[in-house]
Amino acid sequence: MVRRRTAILMTVLLTGLGVLAPSTAATAAESNGGTRILVLGDSITDGFNVPGGYRINLWRSLASAGHLVDFVGTGSNGPADLPDHDHEGHNGWRVDQIDAIAAGVLRDTSPRSILLHIGTNDVVQNYDMANAPARLSALVDHIRAAAPNADLFVSSIIPLSDPARESRAAAYNATIPAMVASKGSQVHYVDMHSALTTADLADGVHPTRGGYDKMAARWASALASVPGSAGTDGAGVTIPTGLRSVRVTTPGYTDRYARHQNSVGFTEHVDSGSSALLKADATWRVVPGLAGGCYSLESRNFPGYYLRHQNGRVRISTDDGSALTRSDATWCARSAPAGVRLSAWSYPGSYLRHVNSELWLATPGGSGPQDTAASLVADLGWSVDAPWAP
Known part of the structure; x- marks a missing residue:
């Protein structure tokens, strides 16, 4: 009896440290019928210290981009406002321990995409x-064999506060990019180490909530860089062509419209008493997309000039016939909770948004200030209305 009680106590302690003990049995899986994403790793994937970990903001980022996703795995935890708690994070597990279960998990979950962050416990345990x-290379091979059609995202491990551990982590991380590059086009490297600093760690190993949020942003950017890896960015919808005005649907700002001024895109309040110039600047001719599909928005009062993104900012420019200009001036209409989202033809998963009255191209989970504001989801919605200047 004493020996059994001691063993139970040791299991609890080691699990709390996130170093040795395996995860417990799974609870019933959740499913919303979306694109299946397996988040795979150790206690950092589980969300030690912050139940749900990076999965909280990763879910929100993907949802805000219009993706319907289904996290899969045999574990389940996280806050009530995380719609999907499933994961495959095992407290204290090393690469070899994940390898031992990988084929079975992949067979049972059939993921479209896999996010792998593993190796911290190899380093911690030396x-x-x-x-x-x-070992990591072999794990990647086994995952590829078990799920040949999935996109696999392999990340470097996050920083560690202890200098000796961090030195071992640096040596391990340095081998990952070349290994990933040798595994084919469906294996992708994610530099997670640079996303955090030791200031983002709660205990020298596991992230704080802010650190997990940084991990979420890096995963979201990686998924956005591989079209289809998180599913489609909302269902395609048809919008009316001809002269139209494009109205903000963000609550409290629904009297504002997309306009150009000095060739740069803004939003501005427009009503029946507005000047003729403002009404004209807030009117667009919706035409077939210059890139060969979807739509382009031609300025009503500057024919031949189209709404396009350039270095993140949205402006109007003339159609010079180049493939770059034509793709940057093409937008695909996607379903949104309010109105439609206008997704960039050349950057699927990036959208027209307004922020501080300016028009920008925004990528949920991206690194720019236009990407990460709390109001991002609402600010991606637009309504294609009757024109202010027929």
Whole structure:
């Protein structure tokens, strides 16, 4: 009896440290019928210290981009406002332990995409570090064999506060990009180490909530860079062509319209008493997309000039016939909770948004100030209305 109680106590303690103990049995899985994403790894994937971890803001970022996703795995945790709690994060597990279950998990979950962050416990335990890169390479091979049609995102591990551990982590991380590059086009490297600093750690190993949010942003950017890896960015919808005005649907700002001024895109309040110039600047001719599909928005009072994104900012410019201009001036209408989203033809998963009265191209989970504001989801919605200047 004493021996059994001691073993139970040790299991609890080691699980709390996130170093040795395996995860417990799974609860019933949740499913919303979306694109299946397996988040795979150790206690950092589980969300030690912050239940749900990076999965909280990753879900929100993907949802705000219009993606319907289904996290899968045999574990389940996180806050009530996280719609999907499933994951495959195992407290204290090393690369070899994840490898031992990978084929079975992949068979049972059939993911479209896999997010892999593993190796921290190899470093923390100083477990045969000379062969850790080979173990990771073998794990990637086994995942690819079990899920040949999935996109696999392999990240470097996040920083560690202890200098000796961080030195081992740096050596391990340095081997990952070349290994990933050798595995084919469906394996993608994610630099997670640079996304955080040791100031983002709660205990020298596991992130704070802010650190997990940084991880979420890096994962979201990685998924956005591979079209289809998180599913489609909302259903395609048809919008009316001809002269139209494009209205903001953000609550409290629904009297504002997309306009151009000195060739740059803004939003501005427009009503029946507005000047003729403002009404004209807030009117667009919706035409077939210059890139060969979807739509382009031609200025009503500057024919031949089209709404386009350039270095993130949205402006109007003339159609010079180049493939770059034509793709940057083409927008695809996607369903949104309010109105439609206008997705960039050349950057699927990036959208026309307004922020501080300016028009920008925004990527949910991206690194720019236009990407991460709390109001991002609402500010991506537009209504294609009757024109102010027929």
